[in-house]
Amino acid sequence: MEFQRLDVELRTERGKGPARRLRGRGLVPGVVYGPAMPSTAVAFDGKKLRRVMAAELGLNQVLELKFAGDGKTVLAMVQDHHAHAISRDLLHVDFITVDPEKPVDVRIPVVTTGKSAGEEFGGRLVVVFREIPMRCLPAKIPVKIEVDISELGIGHSFKAGQLKLPEGVQLKLDPAQAIVAVVAPEAEPKAEEAVAAEGVPVEGAPAVPGAPAAPGAPAAPGAPAAPGAPAAPGAAPAAGKGPEAKGKGAEAKGKGAEAKGKPGKK
DSSP: OOOEEEEEEEOOOOSHHHHHHHHHTTEEEEEEEETTEEEEEEEEEHHHHHHHHTSTTGGGOOEEEEETTTOOEEEEEEEEEEEOTTTOOEEEEEEEEOOTTSOEEEEEEEEEESOOGGGGGTOEEEESOSEEEEEEOGGGOOSOEEEEOTTOOTTOEEEGGGOOOOTTOEEOSOTTSEEEEEEOOOOOOOHHHHHHHTTOOOTTSOOOTTSOOOTTOOOOTTOOOOTTOOOOTTOOOOTTOSHHHHHHHHHHHHHHHHHHHSOOOO
16 A cells, blocks of 8 residues: 655754744654654655645554655654644644554544434434544554444434444444434423413412412412402501491591691690
8 A cells, every 4th residue: 555655854953943944944843753763853844744634534644754865764643743823834743653564543533424313303413432443554544434323213322333344443442332322302391481481470370579460379469459359368458448447537537627626825
């Protein structure tokens, strides 16, 4: 299998100053290390590596690093990289060497296909793992792993052990681990809560202060009773009603007349 080639050059200077000068030339500083060679400082074309990383395999791409000068080549993968927060230009990259005859650990993207049966009934699809850890030879790294979810109902899940893996690819995950699942929709609010939220009286519920009570509901404290309805226990009688109220009114008038007829003191 042919691997993507990336030309690199050795760099003898390290530090922030030399790194800035390299970036001014359109190069990116990096380091290569691993079983095949000791830690070696390099520089390379950042735009070319970006194009490689944008391909199907992304960071799982195995690169053939070719050193300028002696033409030495070594297989490596991107171990770590740092990019500018705004421009997203590469600032530094770590490469780790790999042996084409020995397996490497990678994380493969998960892609779902179809539409689950549970979603047709209001269920919600949850992707638990968007990438799955696997181990395989550098030449056998898959681009993606597809999961057919069309038969998943509400409350069902697709386990890691159900994955159809390419030949030579080993799963590094518990086979009982769920990869995707269809969960039940959230419970609908109760009808009583929905009606109360709209401000419509609910039968048997206490009335809002100052508003007439609903049929069969006790009146709110301090609220006037409905016409023809019995007064609430302990409530004062309405003004001007009842024989006691009339008698007290006549007595008050008599006392006023008596006061007018008495001569004032000199």
